[in-house]
Amino acid sequence: MPFDVKTADVVPAGGSVEVATLESGGAREAPASAQQHDSNHMVIDLGKVRPTILRGLRLLVETVVIPTLLLYACTMTVGAVWGLIAVLGWCAFTVGLRFLTRQQVPGTLLLAVGMIVGRTLVSLAFSSVYVYLFQPIVGSLFMAALFLGSAAIGRPVTMRLAQDFVSLPARLFHDKRVRRMFTEVALLWGASRLIDAGLGFGMLHFGGVDAGLLSRGTLSALLTVATVAVCAAWGWNKLRRMPGLTFRMA
Numbered sequence: 449m450p451f452d453v454k455t456a457d458v459v460p461a462g463g464s465v466e467v468a469t470l471e472s473g474g475a476r477e478a479p480a481s482a483q484q485h486d487s488n489h490m491v492i493d494l495g496k497v498r499p500t501i502l503r504g505l506r507l508l509v510e511t512v513v514i515p516t517l518l519l520y521a522c523t524m525t526v527g528a529v530w531g532l533i534a535v536l537g538w539c540a541f542t543v544g545l546r547f548l549t550r551q552q553v554p555g556t557l558l559l560a561v562g563m564i565v566g567r568t569l570v571s572l573a574f575s576s577v578y579v580y581l582f583q584p585i586v587g588s589l590f591m592a593a594l595f596l597g598s599a600a601i602g603r604p605v606t607m608r609l610a611q612d613f614v615s616l617p618a619r620l621f622h623d624k625r626v627r628r629m630f631t632e633v634a635l636l637w638g639a640s641r642l643i644d645a646g647l648g649f650g651m652l653h654f655g656g657v658d659a660g661l662l663s664r665g666t667l668s669a670l671l672t673v674a675t676v677a678v679c680a681a682w683g684w685n686k687l688r689r690m691p692g693l694t695f696r697m698a
Contacts, residue, residue, distance in 0.1 A: 503554070504676070505673075507554070507556060507557055507560065508669055508672065508673070510542050510557070510560075511557070511560040511561065511564060512664070512665065512668065512669050512672075513665055513666075513669055514538060515535045515538055515539070515564060516661055516664050516665030517665055518531065518534045518535055518538055519531040519532065519534065519535055519577065519580070519661060520658075520661040520662075520665065522534050523577055523657070523661070528575070528576070528577045529572065529575055531577065532568050532571050532572050532577070532580065533572075535564065535568050536565060536568050536569075539561045539564055539565055539568075542557070542561065543557070543558070543561055563587075567580055567583045567584075568580065570583065571583075577657050577660075577661075578652070578657060578660070581648070581652050581657065581660040581661065581664055582652065584648060584664060584668070585645050585648045585649050585652070588641045588642075588644045588645035588648065589641070589642075589645045591637075591638075591641040592638045592639075592641035592642045592645065593638075594638075595634045595635070595637045595638035595641065596634070596635065596638035596639075598634055599631045599634040599635050599638065602627070602631070604627070604630040604631045604633070604634035605634060606630045606631075606633045606634045606637065606679075607621055607627070607630045610630070610683075623690075625686070625690055626687070626690075629682075629683055629686040629687065630683075632682065632686075633679045633682060633683055636675065636678060636679050636682065637675060637679060640671060640672075640675040643671065644668055644671055644672075647663055647667060647668070647671070648660065648663050648664060648668060651663035651667070
């Protein structure tokens, strides 16, 4: 006699997890092995991936590419101080436009804009674009230490960051294979931030402000995009090979 499939547990959020169990539809019961297999099987809904990618790219353009291009253009024409003022103006415009059009202001945007404003104000105090470009190098070194350090102690920060994009069941993070995957991703990010810091310092030190602006506005942005792609592919390849897990995309 056929069995009816019943959803036993659903975790709602940006993504969802379903755990399916089998119930007997009559006198005959499902084999114990089949019941155990299905009760341990998880279906994780990743939601719509494309809008998330587009939001990330928009954030990168708004907080890295355009401010750097504005600073470069103004530095080459009207002076570095006006370039720093233009960056502040752009930050105000980016956030203000969302408020005026009643759009949701992402927390990541507010954090990124806040960091840019802080860097710009410090640079204005010294009237130096060099100071503006040197601060992200220090920031990259700090991020490298954070990612590599968290991986070294077995508590990769990537586990927390992943939950900002997709809701995963808590028991999944107790799996040694999953923790190993997040540790490897943290190592990749840490190495990427070290490369970013070395690239930025080398371009700024040996090529001057112009080369530093080029590095920050283009090379650093491309490195970030490439790192996201590599980490996503690495994590996806590891997770999809694990038995008992099925991923769905909207």
